Amino acid sequence: MSTMVAALVFAAACGNNGGGNETGGASNAPTNAATNEASNAPTEEAAKLSGEIKVDGSSTVFPLTEAAAEEFNKLHPDVRVPVGVSGTGGGFKQFCAGEIAIADASRPIKEEEAAACKEAGIEYTELSVAFDGLSVVVSKENDFIDHLTVEELNKIFVTGSTVATWKDVRDSFPAEPIVMFSPGADSGTYDYFNEAILDKAGIRNDKAISFSEDDNALVQGVSGSKYGIGYFGFAYFEENQDKLKLVPIDGGTGPIAPSNETIKDGTYAPLSRPLYIYLNNKELERPEVKEFANFYIENIGSLAGEVGYVALPDEKYAEEAAKIQ
Structure with missing residues (x-):
């Protein structure tokens, strides 16, 4: 179990690579919604976004994604973001079948799930979004x-x-x-x-x-x-x-x-864990999906505490933001 805890701490420090096409390099993505109000204001083009972004998966990640979807909808009222809770495994089944744009996950994708996505031609990007203490x-x-x-x-x-x-x-x-x-x-x-x-x-x-x-x-x-x-x-x-x-x-x-401190520093072992969302890379070509993904990573650090989770370090969110581009 000590190996598992060490792996989690290392993952939090170094980040996780998704299974799809990603671009490297750090960025200075903002992580605090309150201090970045101006950056979150929609451009004229972004304000005209519409469509539906289907999300499903982990009930643990659900409060995070629901909070992000509600705030995003205030800026883009014509974009619907329904969030389901069929469980991490249920979400990956839909995700690898091309039925949803984003999968919420309270664990990394399994080998057999990744193989199902590959067989279906679904390339994806994995993003860490917060810490949780089971x-x-x-x-x-x-x-x-x-x-x-x-x-x-x-x-x-x-x-x-x-x-x-x-x-x-x-x-x-x-x-x-x-x-x-x-x-x-x-x-x-x-x-x-x-x-x-x-x-x-x-x-x-x-x-x-x-x-x-x-x-x-x-x-x-x-x-x-x-x-x-x-x-x-x-x-x-x-x-x-x-x-x-x-x-x-x-x-x-x-x-x-478990507490914000013991979850973040890993002392609540072995039950501290990172949480994820998975993005369908093809869906990211839709402007509303990419805008939501960017909004999610830019703001989830400040939203995490509001819904009972622990934010990642700022530099980690910058790494995750770079993957979306």
Whole structure:
């Protein structure tokens, strides 16, 4: 797992290369919407933009893209940007079928997905847009958990687990049945948890666990069960912290809870992760798509904090902006 954390830190520092045609070189792309109001004002030509930009994919990335789409629409009211939430895997299926212009993803594209895109003639550009801390949560009514270790999380969720009660996890916990909630298999959050916590062994699938691609359904499930536990993006915890309790995770250096600071500096390990959008390069030839992509990268740093995520360093956004050109 330490290898995975190091890889994430390196990726954040150095950037990620997309699978399609990209141009290198740094740029000084602005990253703060408030300080760049003048640069975001539409030109006469840009103001006349119209059309539809279809986006789908990760429910974790959804709040970021929705925020960007809403702000973009204020400048370009004739451009529609519908944003779906079919999960990272579901988004890539549509993306590689040429059905959407942009895929939201809470993990990098898989080899088989990249192969499907290549077979369909879809070239793409990968852009990192923010950091997230995958958050483990229990109900506010839970009065016995103050932290969990990575090993205990593995014991609870791994396929083939015989753990049935909280006492099976830690002897000091009550002998009450565990009620588990997890994103579905099409979710990048599912994939990341499976890799970071379960060493790719897979998540159990029995009567003790419920799956949903809708993070709001997971919130409702956990908050409504005193002995429930689930996981999803940090933004969904922040939005619902009045009814959820955050569980600090001990990855080997003591219990650490996700926060803007621990997510950005990587100390919330191994559950800190970058988030992405994927652009269909052919779609970028449409002026409204390119304008939206530029707007997204120029402004998402300031929007990220508003919707519960952590912005990348300014120099990273400059690198990502250069890929769009």
